[in-house]
Amino acid sequence: MLMVLGVxxxxxxxxxxxDVALDHPPLVAALYARLKRxxxxxxxxxxxxxxxxxxxxxxxxxxxRVAVLWGETVGIPPSHFTSAAYVHVGEAAVAHLFExxxxxxxxxxxxTEILGQVKAAYRVAQENEAARGLHRVFQAAFKAxxxxxxxxxxxxxxxxxxxxxxxxxxxxxxDELPERRVLVVGAGAMAAKVFRHLRDAGAEVTVVNRTAxxxxxxxxxxxxxxxxxxxxxxLVASSDVVVAATRSPTVVIPVKWVxxxxxxxxxxxWLFLDLAVPRNIAPGVGRVPGVLRYDLDDLEAxxxxxxxxxxxxxxxxxxxxxxxxxxLAHDLGAMAVGPVIRSLREKAERIRSDxxxxxxxxLPDLSPAERAAVEQTTHRMLTKLLNDPMTSxxxxxxxxxxxxxxxxxxxxxxxxxxxxxxxxx
Amino acid sequence: xxxxxxxxxxxxxGFVWGFYQPRHERWAAVGLGVxxxxxxxxxxxxxxxxxxxxxxxxxxxxxxxxMAAAGFPxxxxxxxxxxxxxxxxxxxxxxxxxxxVVAPGLRAAAGRASLWEWAHLALxxxxxxxxxxxxxxxxxxxxxxxxxRQKAPRVFYYRLPPLGDLDRxxxxxxxxxxxxxxxxxxTGGLLTAPAGVYWVETTGAVGMLAVWLAYLIYVxxxxxxxxxxxxxWVAVAAFVALAVDVVGGGGVSHGVAAAWWQGWYG
Numbered sequence: 227m228l229m230v231l232g233v234x235x236x237x238x239x240x241x242x243x244x245d246v247a248l249d250h251p252p253l254v255a256a257l258y259a260r261l262k263r264x265x266x267x268x269x270x271x272x273x274x275x276x277x278x279x280x281x282x283x284x285x286x287x288x289x290x291r292v293a294v295l296w297g298e299t300v301g302i303p304p305s306h307f308t309s310a311a312y313v314h315v316g317e318a319a320v321a322h323l324f325e326x327x328x329x330x331x332x333x334x335x336x337x338t339e340i341l342g343q344v345k346a347a348y349r350v351a352q353e354n355e356a357a358r359g360l361h362r363v364f365q366a367a368f369k370a371x372x373x374x375x376x377x378x379x380x381x382x383x384x385x386x387x388x389x390x391x392x393x394x395x396x397x398x399x400x401d402e403l404p405e406r407r408v409l410v411v412g413a414g415a416m417a418a419k420v421f422r423h424l425r426d427a428g429a430e431v432t433v434v435n436r437t438a439x440x441x442x443x444x445x446x447x448x449x450x451x452x453x454x455x456x457x458x459x460x461l462v463a464s465s466d467v468v469v470a471a472t473r474s475p476t477v478v479i480p481v482k483w484v485x486x487x488x489x490x491x492x493x494x495x496w497l498f499l500d501l502a503v504p505r506n507i508a509p510g511v512g513r514v515p516g517v518l519r520y521d522l523d524d525l526e527a528x529x530x531x532x533x534x535x536x537x538x539x540x541x542x543x544x545x546x547x548x549x550x551x552x553x554l555a556h557d558l559g560a561m562a563v564g565p566v567i568r569s570l571r572e573k574a575e576r577i578r579s580d581x582x583x584x585x586x587x588x589l590p591d592l593s594p595a596e597r598a599a600v601e602q603t604t605h606r607m608l609t610k611l612l613n614d615p616m617t618s619x620x621x622x623x624x625x626x627x628x629x630x631x632x633x634x635x636x637x638x639x640x641x642x643x644x645x646x647x648x649x650x651x
Numbered sequence: 652x653x654x655x656x657x658x659x660x661x662x663x664x665g666f667v668w669g670f671y672q673p674r675h676e677r678w679a680a681v682g683l684g685v686x687x688x689x690x691x692x693x694x695x696x697x698x699x700x701x702x703x704x705x706x707x708x709x710x711x712x713x714x715x716x717x718m719a720a721a722g723f724p725x726x727x728x729x730x731x732x733x734x735x736x737x738x739x740x741x742x743x744x745x746x747x748x749x750x751x752v753v754a755p756g757l758r759a760a761a762g763r764a765s766l767w768e769w770a771h772l773a774l775x776x777x778x779x780x781x782x783x784x785x786x787x788x789x790x791x792x793x794x795x796x797x798x799x800r801q802k803a804p805r806v807f808y809y810r811l812p813p814l815g816d817l818d819r820x821x822x823x824x825x826x827x828x829x830x831x832x833x834x835x836x837x838t839g840g841l842l843t844a845p846a847g848v849y850w851v852e853t854t855g856a857v858g859m860l861a862v863w864l865a866y867l868i869y870v871x872x873x874x875x876x877x878x879x880x881x882x883x884w885v886a887v888a889a890f891v892a893l894a895v896d897v898v899g900g901g902g903v904s905h906g907v908a909a910a911w912w913q914g915w916y917g
Contacts, residue, residue, distance in 0.1 A: 383809075397799065400813025493879030495796070495814055516880065524802040531804045 228319040228363055231289045231296070231311060232280030233271075235298045235333050246300055246307050248274040251350075257299040258354035261287070264295070269359030273326070273347040275340065277333050282323065289313040302355045320363060320554065324547040327371035331383060336380035336536045336543075362561075363554060370550035377546060380539040383532035388419035390525045390532070391428050391499050395467050398495050398518070400541035404428035410450075411458065411479070412472035413440035416501050420469050425449035429467070434458050436472070456501040463487035469499045471505035481510040501525070511636050559623030566632050567619055570642045574612060578604050652751060655689045658682050659716070659744040666737040670806050675732055680723065683740065704725035708897070712750025714776030719743055719784070726784075731812030739787035742894075746783070749898040771846060773840060774835035779897070781828030782866075786890035788821035789883035818882070822873050825886050829866040837865065858896035865889045 233246050248343045254272050261270050261283070270283040281292055290304075293311065297304035322331070327344045329336045351357035357364070377380045384390040399406050406429060410421045413435040421444055424431050431450035434457070435441035441452035453461055462468055462483050470479055479498070488496065493516065494536050500507040500521040512519030516624045520528075582601065586592070592600070619635070622628035635641070665679025690713050697710060719739065727733045795811045798804065811817065836859070840850070851855070869885050 394799075396813060397795075397808070398814045400815040402815045492877045493881050495879060516797055519800060527802060528804055535809065 227285040227316050228282060228323070229285040229287070229289060229292075229313065229315045230280055230282045230319045230322055230358070231292050231313050232278060233307055233311050234278035234280070234331065236314065238307070241559060242307060242310060243277070243279065245302055246296070248272050248279055248281050248296075248300065253299055253352060255354060257281075257295060258356045260295050260299065260352070261292075262356060264291075268352075269361075270356045271348050271351040271360055271364065273344055275343050278326070278331075280326070282319070282360060285315055290317075304646060317551070317555070320366075320551055321547070323367045324370045324551060328374040328543055328547060329371070329483065330540060330543060330547075335533070336375075336382075336383055336539070338375060338381050341368070341375075344368070344371075362557060366550055366554040366557075371548050373546050373550065374543045378539045378542045380536055380543050383535055385529055385533055385536070386419075387501060387522065387525045387529065388416070388423050390528050391420045391469060391501070391520075392423035393426060394499070394518075394520060394525075394528070395497060398497055399466065404430070406466040407464060408432065408467040409434065409461050409469065411435070411468070411470040411506065412502070413437070413444045414471060414473065414627040417469070417471040418444055420471065420499070420501065421445075421450060424467070424469075432461060432465070434461060448633070459483045465486060466494065467497045467499070468507070469501060471501040472506055474502070474506055475504060477508045479507045479511065481508045481514065484511045484514050484517060488516050491516055499525070559625075559628050560620075562629065563623045564634060565618050566635060566641065567616055570615070570619075570635070570639060571612065573639065573641065574608055578608055652693070655686055655693070655713075656698075656714075656744075656748060656751075657789055658685050658689070659740070659747060662686060663741040664746045666734075666740050670734055670737050670810065673733070673810070676736070679736065679740075680727065683720045683736070687723075689716060690717040690720065692716075699781040710772050711776045711779065711897075712747045713764050714773060715780045715783070716743060716747050718776060718780045720782075729812075731810070731816070734807070734810050735784065735787055735791065738790050739784055742783060742787065743780075746779070746894060746898065765837070768842060771835060771838040774831050774838060778828045778831035778835055779893070781824050781831060782893060783828075785821050785824030785828055788817050789825060789886035792817040792821060792883040793880070793887070796883075813881075818878055821883060821886050825866065826870055826873075829863070829870055832863055832866065835875050836860075855896060858892075862889060862893045862896055866891065 233243060235243065238246075238595070247339055248257060254274070257272060258270065270281060270287075273280045281296060283292060293304040293308055297307070310404070323344075324329045327341050329338060329340050332340050344364075345368060348357060348360075351360075384393040395406075395408070403424075404427075408424050408429040408431045410417050410424070410431055410433045413433060417433070417435075421431055421433060425448075430444075432453050433441040433444050433450055434455055435444075435451050438452060438454060444450070445452050457633050462479055463486075468479065472478060484496075484498075496514075496517045498507050498511055498517060498519040500519065503522065505521060507518075507519060507521075511517055582604065585600070586597065619632075622631050625631075659682075662679045662682035665675055665682060669676035669679055691711055694710070694717060705845050723736065727736060791807070791811050792814060795814055795817065798808045799814070866889055867886075869882070869889060873882060
């Protein structure tokens with residue numbers, strides 16, 4: 227059974243999340259070592275990202291003990307974070323892990339980065355030889371998350387202004403974007419974000435900034451070129467996508483630069499993105515035929531709409547996660563009944579064998595043919611007798627009370643408990 | 652034919668509803684598959700028998716439906732192109748319905764339909780299908796552009812391909828359609844050549860020539876770099892003119908070959 231103890235962005239502020247973070251490999255290794263040494267548990271995985279730190283273990287280890295070990299590892303008393311922490315056990319823990327992996331519990335709904343982080347955390351646990359008993363549940367979480375991303379739109383659509391700018395450019399130019407001329411005016415934080423998004427989309431980007439050195443620094447790692455501020459009017463007229471994000475208090479791209487150039491484009495759309503406050507691109511530019519002009523308010527409207535569309539996918543994702551959780555429960559149930567069936571059959575076979583040995587001693591004159599006939603008869607009796615119970619036991623793999631029935635069976639037939647426990651993967 | 656019409660109408664409704672509920676597009680696609688089977692059977696019987704009831708518009712209309720339905724599995728799988736059916740199939744349905752009722756007096760004489768004549772009709776159907784899909788892609792462009800201009804993302808913002816792709820495919824389909832239309836007109840003239848007739852001055856034939864010239868101007872302008880909004884409007888308007896000519900002006904029923912077919916010549 228799975229247990230998770232964690233702190234995330236919903237219940238803890240950034241300072242507390244930083245205090246309890248297990249993001250340094252030596253810290254994580256130390257925690258794994260202590261967990262293994264102290265309790266001899268069957269499995270643990272430590273997940274630590276900007277937005278959460280969570281410790282997944284089998285429930286053989288109590289949550290308060292995990293909290294103590296966690297606190298000692300990061301050097302703060304558990305009382306400092308337990309009020310903001312949450313504990314989930316059993317099905318709730320599995321459901322939580324599935325939601326985390328699928329991005330439902332992320333700060334940015336549906337983000338895919340978290341799946342990579344969960345995989346990395348699991349890999350580290352394997353390297354520390356600490357994940358043996360959690361193999362199936364984590365593999366099921368990876369599969370569920372992959373299905374969620376592939377079969378729904380939970381991870382589609384931009385949720386940031388920078389990415390929304392790239393999405394808009396792609397919606398207009400599609401596969402031709404790498405062949406289109408893109409101009410970024412400015413070299414501040416917003417301009418840098420948009421520059422990187424457009425560069426990653428394959429566009430050849432020109433950056434213009436009043437301070438040329440900052441433009442050159444921005445393009446230093448490739449994917450673009452810097453141009454002098456004096457060429458701005460010419461560059462605007464010859465670009466297909468113009469992004470303006472400077473700190474200028476006045477308009478830097480007036481209508482008079484755009485209107486004469488618009489007819490020369492012969493109908494090719496012209497995208498202007500004004501990501502500055504106050505505006506860098508004159509509002510009149512949006513009224514020039516063939517021009518699409520978006521400012522921050524427009525982009526925010528797109529982002530809000532995208533967010534709503536992602537939220538509308540949550541139910542569909544939960545259905546998929548539910549299916550995968552059910553499949554996992556069935557698989558784990560099947561793992562649990564296997565040893566019981568084997569043990570019951572072995573016990574019955576042992577009794578039959580012992581009784582036959584006693585019979586041969588009592589009746590030494592039996593011919594080999596008679597012995598074979600007796601052996602076959604007792605074997606058939608045993609098989610017929612166990613047939614119905616075996617069928618029922620297999621069905622217990624998928625019923626909620628299955629573990630209780632298995633315990634009753636072990637008790638009833640005095641099956642060796644240690645021999646009937648499922649072996650870890 | 653009633654069954655084909657009913658399934659086509661149901662498919663059209665399904666595809667339009669699919670704009671808002673994409674999962675319903677599956678049933679509309681099944682309907683289009685059924686239409687393809689029905690059209691294949693009808694065309695097979697018509698080809699085999701040269702039925703006296705055969706009328707050229709009905710053959711062209713059914714051939715166009717057959718071609719569009721046959722191509723559906725290919726173009727609907729291209730990312731973002733599934734909604735094309737919602738734009739094209741309702742228009743196709745209207746045109747098919749009109750093709751079944753116009754020029755009821757036009758009959759092909761038994762034994763007259765040769766492979767050459769079938770090629771003539773097939774080229775016209777291919778032209779109509781291609782020009783229809785080109786106009787549909789142009790319509791998608793205009794709708795997508797309208798949503799982008801309004802800055803209020805709705806269904807087409809999310810579901811349609813990028814403007815650049817729509818513009819490119821609208822052009823390609825229109826060029827293919829125009830080339831097929833040219834072939835159709837040439838084969839029509841060749842068919843009547845033995846009778847010494849190459850041209851008839853009917854409203855339909857003159858209208859068809861005017862539409863062909865309009866498409867020629869479109870192709871030339873596109874080749875010279877013209878794109879986007881205006882180009883899309885022309886593709887839509889030219890197709891509307893073509894549809895009006897074919898259905899209302901008798902572009903098919905009063906063309907050169909059709910006149911010959913009717914026994915006006917030879």
